[in-house]
Amino acid sequence: xxxxxxxxxxxxxxxxxxxxxxxxxxxxxxxxxxxxxxxxxxxxxxxxxxxxxxxxxxxxxxxxxxxxxxxxxxxxxxxxxxxxxxxxxxxxxxxxxxxxxxxxxxxxxxxxxxxxxxxxxxxxxxxxxxxxxxxxxxxxxxxxxxxxxxxxxxxxxxxxxxxxxxxxxxxxxxxxxxxxxxxxxxxxxxxxxxxxxxxxxxxxxxxxxxxxxxxxxxxxxxxxxxxxxxxxxxxxxxxxxxxxxxxxxxxxxxxxxxxxxxxxxxxxxxxxxxxxxxxxxxxxxxxxxxxxxxxxxxxxxxxxxxxxxxxxxxxxxxxxxxxxxxxxxxxxxxxxxxxxxxxxxxxxxxxxxxxxxxxxxxxxxxxxxxxxxxxxxxxxxxxxxxxxxxxxxxxxxxxxxxxxxxxxxxxxxxxxxxxxxxxxxxxxx
Amino acid sequence: xxxxxxxxxxxxxxxxxxxxxxxxxxxxxxxxxxxxxxxxxxxxxxxxxxxxxxxxxxxxxxxxxxxxxxxxxxxxxxxxxxxxxxxxxxxxxxxxxxxxxxxxxxxxxxxxxxxxxxxxxxxxxxxxxxxxxxxxxxxxxxxxxxxxxxxxxxxxxxxxxxxxxxxxxxxxxxxxxxxxxxxxxxxxxxxxxxxxxxxxxxxxxxxxxxxxxxxxxxxxxxxxxxxxxxxxxxxxxxxxxxxxxxxxxxxxxxxxxxxxxxxxxxxxxxxxxxxxxxxxxxxxxxxxxxxxxxxxxxxxxxxxxxxxxxxxxxxxxxxxxxxxxxxxxxxxxxxxxxxxxxxxxxxxxxxxxxxxxxxxxxxxxxxxxxxxxxxxxxxxxxxxxxxxxxxxxxxxxxxxxxxxxxxxxxxxxxxxxxxxxxxxxxxxx
Numbered sequence: 001x002x003x004x005x006x007x008x009x010x011x012x013x014x015x016x017x018x019x020x021x022x023x024x025x026x027x028x029x030x031x032x033x034x035x036x037x038x039x040x041x042x043x044x045x046x047x048x049x050x051x052x053x054x055x056x057x058x059x060x061x062x063x064x065x066x067x068x069x070x071x072x073x074x075x076x077x078x079x080x081x082x083x084x085x086x087x088x089x090x091x092x093x094x095x096x097x098x099x100x101x102x103x104x105x106x107x108x109x110x111x112x113x114x115x116x117x118x119x120x121x122x123x124x125x126x127x128x129x130x131x132x133x134x135x136x137x138x139x140x141x142x143x144x145x146x147x148x149x150x151x152x153x154x155x156x157x158x159x160x161x162x163x164x165x166x167x168x169x170x171x172x173x174x175x176x177x178x179x180x181x182x183x184x185x186x187x188x189x190x191x192x193x194x195x196x197x198x199x200x201x202x203x204x205x206x207x208x209x210x211x212x213x214x215x216x217x218x219x220x221x222x223x224x225x226x227x228x229x230x231x232x233x234x235x236x237x238x239x240x241x242x243x244x245x246x247x248x249x250x251x252x253x254x255x256x257x258x259x260x261x262x263x264x265x266x267x268x269x270x271x272x273x274x275x276x277x278x279x280x281x282x283x284x285x286x287x288x289x290x291x292x293x294x295x296x297x298x299x300x301x302x303x304x305x306x307x308x309x310x311x312x313x314x315x316x317x318x319x320x321x322x323x324x325x326x327x328x329x330x331x332x333x334x335x336x337x338x339x340x341x342x343x344x345x346x347x348x349x350x351x352x353x354x355x356x357x358x359x360x361x362x363x364x365x366x367x368x369x370x371x372x373x374x375x376x377x378x379x380x381x382x383x384x385x386x387x388x389x390x391x392x393x394x395x396x397x398x399x400x401x402x403x404x405x406x407x408x409x410x411x412x413x414x415x416x417x418x419x420x421x422x423x424x425x426x427x428x429x
Numbered sequence: 430x431x432x433x434x435x436x437x438x439x440x441x442x443x444x445x446x447x448x449x450x451x452x453x454x455x456x457x458x459x460x461x462x463x464x465x466x467x468x469x470x471x472x473x474x475x476x477x478x479x480x481x482x483x484x485x486x487x488x489x490x491x492x493x494x495x496x497x498x499x500x501x502x503x504x505x506x507x508x509x510x511x512x513x514x515x516x517x518x519x520x521x522x523x524x525x526x527x528x529x530x531x532x533x534x535x536x537x538x539x540x541x542x543x544x545x546x547x548x549x550x551x552x553x554x555x556x557x558x559x560x561x562x563x564x565x566x567x568x569x570x571x572x573x574x575x576x577x578x579x580x581x582x583x584x585x586x587x588x589x590x591x592x593x594x595x596x597x598x599x600x601x602x603x604x605x606x607x608x609x610x611x612x613x614x615x616x617x618x619x620x621x622x623x624x625x626x627x628x629x630x631x632x633x634x635x636x637x638x639x640x641x642x643x644x645x646x647x648x649x650x651x652x653x654x655x656x657x658x659x660x661x662x663x664x665x666x667x668x669x670x671x672x673x674x675x676x677x678x679x680x681x682x683x684x685x686x687x688x689x690x691x692x693x694x695x696x697x698x699x700x701x702x703x704x705x706x707x708x709x710x711x712x713x714x715x716x717x718x719x720x721x722x723x724x725x726x727x728x729x730x731x732x733x734x735x736x737x738x739x740x741x742x743x744x745x746x747x748x749x750x751x752x753x754x755x756x757x758x759x760x761x762x763x764x765x766x767x768x769x770x771x772x773x774x775x776x777x778x779x780x781x782x783x784x785x786x787x788x789x790x791x792x793x794x795x796x797x798x799x800x801x802x803x804x805x806x807x808x809x810x811x812x813x814x815x816x817x818x819x820x821x822x823x824x825x826x827x828x829x830x831x832x833x834x835x836x837x838x839x840x841x842x843x844x845x846x847x848x849x850x851x852x853x854x855x856x857x858x
Contacts, residue, residue: 009549033550035501039503041499041500041546048497067435067436070471092528094527116464117470121436130436154501154502
């Protein structure tokens with residue numbers, strides 16, 4: 001992609017309405033633009049990141065045996081009246097009346113819709129377990145939307161719903177999601193700490209929230225140092241050990257009662273990016289989601305729901321990975337792998353080298369953004385730093401005379417001069 | 430994927446509320462379930478097809494030089510008041526009031542939002558042309574939603590918007606989209622006939638709609654036989670010739686005035702799946718989307734918008750490709766490439782062969798659905814026919830004794846017996 005033909009409106013000034021660094025950088029780097037309070041348009045660079053985050057989540061849900069569906073954003077009020085949540089939800093629910101005066105709403109979550117699908121489709125215990133997920137936009141009409149996509153009104157969630165015959169099956173589904181979440185966040189370069197949580201209005205008796213660590217996180221977090229030694233990508237993680245390790249946000253943490261010895265207690269700041277719930281038969285009983293059991297009797301299915309804030313994660317990633325010059329994307333979610341800075345567009349040797357490198361990177365499956373604008377070098381370095389591509393390659397007439405280009409790693413700032421061949425080898429190995 | 434672990438609720442009876450074949454088959458084959466009038470949930474099999482259609486559209490938009498964005502579904506009323514369309518739109522627009530009594534709406538289209546983004550981002554003619562697209566859910570509050578996803582209220586569109594400095598550039602953008610559309614539909618196995626259309630409330634003076642041919646199409650279509658000889662995938666299509674060929678739906682067709690000789694006039698039935706518009710400066714003038722031109726003066730940009738009904742296409746594909754036994758997916762949009770029917774689950778030889786074929790197909794990148802249910806053969810054949818996978822492979826104990834399996838092509842009904850090795854060679858070549 002050539003920057004001269006791309007749509008990347010960068011801002012020189014930090015917009016005054018943005019209070020936290022991820023919001024500031026998402027606006028400055030041209031990732032999003034506000035449409036109304038707490039509602040954003042995703043511009044090309046930001047949408048590429050969002051789709052990469054979404055795809056990692058999707059792959060891990062598929063790997064965990066879940067099936068992807070898509071439920072509508074506009075839901076009928078009736079099913080919320082059935083579950084008993086229609087009145088509970090209050091003003092956060094965006095209530096809508098259609099042209100025939102039917103009461104509808106923009107879904108803040110989808111327990112009712114999925115339970116309705118389930119009860120119309122599954123009749124026998126033989127068709128259990130089931131675990132269905134979607135990646136869908138939701139709406140919560142926050143009183144004071146703020147912090148950009150971290151607390152928006154229209155936001156993208158991955159939510160899934162498990163259906164089991166009994167409590168044992170339900171705990172098994174819960175544990176599968178617990179491990180899938182740790183892996184999902186790790187694949188984006190994030191360390192997530194699972195913390196036992198209150199279940200709140202969603203109901204049930206077992207719940208964890210997943211906080212990723214970031215210096216600028218929204219709440220203080222305390223956790224057992226053992227978390228730092230765990231390889232979350234391992235296939236043989238001990239779920240019982242993980243669930244037994246101490247971790248708490250400041251509102252839950254009680255230093256007096258904390259079981260972790262002081263030398264093993266770590267503190268940091270966290271951002272909530274996921275939340276899992278087992279809520280038993282709350283919805284299945286209220287809405288009649290029954291299956292015929294092995295002995296011919298009707299049984300209300302055991303359910304759980306599991307959420308990941310997909311659009312929130314884009315903000316959380318920036319909170320975790322940035323410096324004074326801008327964003328530092330981890331490679332798996334970077335919008336482009338490499339930024340090629342052409343110091344002298346129009347110079348025959350520079351243009352030819354840029355084109356040659358671009359086609360070599362493309363053949364190796366690496367996505368490249370070329371800064372071919374007619375700007376001074378400083379502006380180009382600043383732009384590529386700001387948008388946070390993991391690797392920067394600088395091509396200038398002076399270096400080319402000696403057969404070299406410069407490679408900079410965004411995360412470390414480390415620079416090396418090397419031949420174009422060595423560059424390709426290094427970044428496509 | 431094993432059918433015993435999948436979520437595929439098939440219906441034996443044709444639901445009485447479904448009037449047209451695509452709606453009937455989408456319900457029976459477990460692709461969708463209605464949530465409220467004109468609003469559907471996409472179940473795993475249907476969502477796979479929707480995502481394949483979406484991805485073909487995305488690839489062709491990218492190839493045409495467009496950049497993907499995502500605009501919100503909930504829009505502020507103000508920008509529609511600015512463009513002058515807020516009152517025009519009537520009851521089809523789902524109007525919403527948020528908790529602070531602000532007038533919002535669920536976007537039926539996004540000209541206003543994109544023009545707002547553009548005017549805040551692009552200031553110079555040097556940054557033109559631009560062509561931005563999104564694939565996003567929209568809402569039109571139809572009085573009588575019907576025909577399933579063919580005329581739903583919540584529906585998925587690809588919409589894009591071009592911005593050019595002058596009329597010549599705008600026509601060039603229009604022509605680029607015209608050709609991209611023909612190619613997009615062709616990649617799904619569909620022949621689309623472009624027809625000159627009225628611009629209607631969107632404004633402007635140049636518009637084409639794209640109708641795909643299907644025996645059960647919604648309107649009669651008349652067109653020059655020359656369309657049947659054109660290779661829409663060719664890179665050297667003559668846009669002027671294409672635009673000059675005669676084509677009209679019945680409300681536009683006048684046999685007396687038709688310029689095509691009778692022996693070259695074809696008739697069929699069509700389904701509208703795309704619509705493109707050039708509308709000049711209608712929105713840019715109303716909303717102040719101006720750029721500084723080469724001579725320093727402000728110029729209102731020339732715009733066009735281009736839509737493809739992505740969710741509608743799933744219905745249209747079924748209208749075009751089905752028989753009495755069910756759906757016949759073209760390979761590029763099929764939810765799975767191959768259905769493996771295990772006639773005797775539990776039989777050691779059958780199970781081993783199924784597993785071996787599955788892993789060989791997987792390695793070749795072919796997506797396989799295995800019917801491993803404890804059902805009689807007839808029910809399995811009917812299920813795989815109904816859901817329309819392009820290839821069916823039948824594995825039974827009798828055949829395996831002779832070292833053969835049976836391959837059936839869904840579209841032709843042609844059956845051959847062959848060795849497992851020959852099967853793999855044939856379907857993965």
